């Protein structure tokens with residue numbers, strides 16, 4: 442296993458402007474946000490810039506909030522390659538797009554280059570950025586999320602992106618149940634992405650607890666990985682675990698497929714060049 446830092450650089454649509462004091466200042470499209478970021482234990486490098494924020498999240502950095510934005514801001518859009526992601530502020534601090542994942546998405550698109558009609562599974566797919574980028578590149582994507590609201594938002598993003606013809610099956614379903622069923626059906630995928638939360642609920646109130654439920658899910662993911670697969674990409678946030686542990690799990694379940702595993706941290710590169718860690722990952726490649 443190799444260990445690395447996968448860095449998301451700013452692009453025309455998103456930038457980490459500054460961080461520090463337990464918060465981060467970001468540009469999402471036309472809107473400037475301040476959000477909690479407990480890992481930013483240093484000082485901001487441009488304190489005056491923070492006065493230019495349009496709105497600030499006052500509350501915890503937990504996925505389900507609670508908290509509130511200081512000033513109302515209507516929907517705004519972040520362009521990312523061929524996709525247009527609608528961002529929307531609610532009762533938690535997530536605007537609807539995880540920019541640190543961009544290197545994963547670009548790598549997945551690159552890995553499928555030259556493969557016509559690859560089947561891709563996007564588990565815990567949220568608002569659909571990975572699904573839309575891969576479908577725009579020609580993959581047939583199956584997108585799974587337990588939240589009806591997230592599925593509806595992802596469909597809105599498809600519409601806003603003008604990607605109505607891109608092949609995505611949007612399915613509201615529990616990720617573990619769906620994959621177990623795909624194992625029984627003997628289905629296979631050339632690419633699989635998983636972005637599980639620490640805790641979650643399936644549509645029928647099925648409990649998702651990452652430490653208990655990820656190992657069996659990963660075993661099933663291995664079983665539906667096609668012999669000619671190009672990637673399995675796993676991201677994990679806000680858990681007390683090491684990238685080594687996430688990488689070791691990936692190595693174990695993917696051993697029958699050969700290949701290699703890279704694990705490490707995802708980080709956003711600030712304008713000043715400083716890196717802000719966001720999450721850990723493990724990637725399998727043939």
Ligand SMILES: C[S@@+](CC[C@H](N)C(=O)[O-])C[C@H]1O[C@@H](n2cnc3c(N)ncnc32)[C@H](O)[C@@H]1O
Nearest residue numbers: 565567586587588615616637638641642643649
């Ligand atoms: C926001 S993404 C992941 C982001 C990131 N990993 C985090 O924890 O902040 C998590 C997605 O998983 C979905 N989800 C939670 N439990 C699920 C389950 N059991 N099956 C399928 N999707 C689930 C949520 O609806 C959400 O859209």
